[in-house]
Amino acid sequence: MTDRQAPRGLARRVGGQVQHEIMQLILDRRLRSGDPLPTETELMEELGVSRNSIREALKGLQALDIVEVRHGYGTYVGQLSLTPLADGLTFRTLHELGSDVRALSEILQVREILEAGLIRRVATTIPEDDLAALDAVVRRMETRARAGETFAEEDRQFHELLYRSLGNALVPQFLEVFWKVFDRVSGIRGWNHDPSPIGTVRRHRAIVTALRRRDVEAAEQALSKHFRNIDTRVEKAARRDRPTDEPDHR
Known part of the structure; x- marks a missing residue:
């Protein structure tokens, strides 16, 4: 079942799971503020989810200042501010x-x-x-x-x-x-x-x-x-x- 076909409740649950997996990746690799994250393609391969799921998760993490998306440059660990x-x-x-x-x-x-x-x-x-x-x-x-x-x-x-x-x-x-x-x-x-x-x-x-x-x-x-x-x-x-x-x- 694709992201577009998934029931709405399931899509939200998967999106939250992907967010947690990206956060765990940051912790496991001991990345600091300003360090680059893997590319979308690399995250897709590592986490086994679609590009849409990765983008949805990154948007949520960006709102929390956990990641920073620099268009044209990539995605980085955010300032982790309050x-x-x-x-x-x-x-x-x-x-x-x-x-x-x-x-x-x-x-x-x-x-x-x-x-x-x-x-x-x-x-x-x-x-x-x-x-x-x-x-x-x-x-x-x-x-x-x-x-x-x-x-x-x-x-x-x-x-x-x-x-x-x-x-x-x-x-x-x-x-x-x-x-x-x-x-x-x-x-x-x-x-x-x-x-x-x-x-x-x-x-x-x-x-x-x-x-x-x-x-x-x-x-x-x-x-x-x-x-x-x-x-x-x-x-x-x-x-x-x-x-x-x-x-x-x-």
């Missing part, structure tokens, strides 16, 4: 916001839980070089705030620098996911305005001050205050935009 997670969370949050304004707050809550655990790990060991870098970022934030400018990029850099000393490659990727989701969603809904940028700068400085004292509890409390402020801003913006006849889901 971009698909960010895209999925963004869509889910926007979809849920249609009926429940808590959707964005849930993203913030998960990020806060992650960072609360991380800051406890670094509070007593963060290097002086990282503290100096955090101070420099806060100064740039303050300069922009006093000039009436936004400082989203500096804010993102601040949170990445906080945990740089852990040497965990997944941490900045997860932070980037949550940052992208919040930035996209709040931007689309018009909820990213900060009514008190100088206050936001002070809350970031309080985090650095607690870290300089190697005070774990104070650092965690300062971080929590920072997130409470963001959560409050989102909730106020959501209440402002909520139709008067729409129930409050809190």
Whole structure:
């Protein structure tokens, strides 16, 4: 039975199997990001499936950033990033916001839980070089705030620098996911305005001050205050935009 003749349910199952077999091939050959994969013809011969099955599987893996198809050049191992997670969370949050304004707050809550655990790990060991870098970022934030400018990029850099000393490659990727989701969603809904940028700068400085004292509890409390402020801003913006006849889901 050919791919075109196969029942739809079977075609999906086979397509998923082929994806897993290609992933296993990547693992077995210890291929790294940017390494070339076998050609379509070679994959057909090795896996014993049709060209259509290979192409369907590669499209699915490309959407997951597991492979990268460079037209005219071949197929390569992808960047293996968390971009698909960010895209999925963004869509889910926007979809849920249609009926429940808590959707964005849930993203913030998960990020806060992650960072609360991380800051406890670094509070007593963060290097002086990282503290100096955090101070420099806060100064740039303050300069922009006093000039009436936004400082989203500096804010993102601040949170990445906080945990740089852990040497965990997944941490900045997860932070980037949550940052992208919040930035996209709040931007689309018009909820990213900060009514008190100088206050936001002070809350970031309080985090650095607690870290300089190697005070774990104070650092965690300062971080929590920072997130409470963001959560409050989102909730106020959501209440402002909520139709008067729409129930409050809190």
